[in-house]
Amino acid sequence: MSAITLYEHPLSGNCYKVRLLLALLGLDYQSEQVDILKGASQTAEFKQMNPRGQIPVLRDGEALIWDSMAILVYLARRYGGDAWRPSDALGEAQVMQWLALSENELLYGLARARAVKVLGRPFDLAQCQAEGHAGLGVLEGxxxxxxxxxxxxxxxxxxxxxxxxxxxxMGEVSLEGYPAVRSWMARLEALPAFVPFD
Amino acid sequence: MSAITLYEHPLSGNCYKVRLLLALLGLDYQSEQVDILKGASQTAEFKQMNPRGQIPVLRDGEALIWDSMAILVYLARRYGGDAWRPSDALGEAQVMQWLALSENELLYGLARARAVKVLGRPFDLAQCQAEGHAGLGVLEGxxxxxxxxxxxxxxxxxxxxxxxxxxxxMGEVSLEGYPAVRSWMARLEALPAFVPFD
Structure with a gap:
């Protein structure tokens, strides 16, 4: 039995970030499904693990970590040395810049636009799409x-x-205008041990 | 003349995060004001420095770093060793959890609620305030x-x-119900070399 447990849901892109890194690092883990659509992340019991009431949460032996960004940072250093995350101050900061983009324009833009369309969440679709395109423009450059x-x-x-x-x-944000982004996705999808979203 | 330049604006809480760490680390720096209210962060010249068109940006010799979170990570390691940022995988992840909260509930909740009230930005005030309270609840716990x-x-x-x-x-989110948060603010404000927002 693996020491690593990932509390997750198949619809969550944030959980998929962790699954993808676990696969690329070649790590075994146990998956614990949390039915977020039925409120399973909002129970008192779940909030003992993550007070924000969100997935993913990772348990690794004694360590319990919430937030996808924190989990990526942890797994990369703990199991990947410098391979997935440089350890000099400037290299770390450069990684952090893109983690910030992923937590801002991509999450509040692209992920929320998808949440409006897929889950009927009450966000302003046009505003989310505009933020998403802003993030995509930065990536494309x-x-x-x-x-x-x-x-x-x-x-x-x-x-x-x-x-x-x-x-x-899925949030009706087209990737048509971002050819460099599409090539980059293809490169990532061609990595050995890559696993797709579904 | 200091090798460090901070591109900033006095209204920005994200810039203040950097000013505060610079002060606590005892670092000299030059301040370069960017008049965001007049679009100075949206020019082609500024976007050469930061393609997101946002402040803060930090220049330290040859290094150019955008995003407040990335700048905090950089300065803490480059000039503070382990003092402001643990360097083991789990300690790093624990810091990252709270950086994530600061980039999500606090930025999209509290900061945006303030932006609605102070700058007339077109966000949903009630939604921002609710997200802000969610973040405050996690901090309080x-x-x-x-x-x-x-x-x-x-x-x-x-x-x-x-x-x-x-x-x-300033975004009409009261801190009344968060006594532990208020004590923590007072502890932080009592640190030697602390500098206030204004």
């Missing part, structure tokens, strides 16, 4: 000059940004 | 059991969360 978001190899920056970009069309 | 967000000393987790909590009343 970067990826026109670089194969990966940080230099010459994939890092957790790419893993954090990929899922909600991949799922953007 | 943590701070009822711990003096600082990570263990026994202040870290960049505290610095990232403090500004938009401090400014929450």
């Amino acid at each position: 970067r990826l026109q000059e670089s194969e990966w978001l940080i230099g010459e190899r994939p890092t957790i920056a790419d893993i954090a940004c990929y899922p909600y970009v991949r799922l953007a069309p | 943590r701070l009822q059991e711990s003096e600082w967000l990570i263990g026994e000393r202040p870290t960049i987790a505290d610095i990232a969360c403090y500004p938009y909590v401090r400014l929450a009343p």
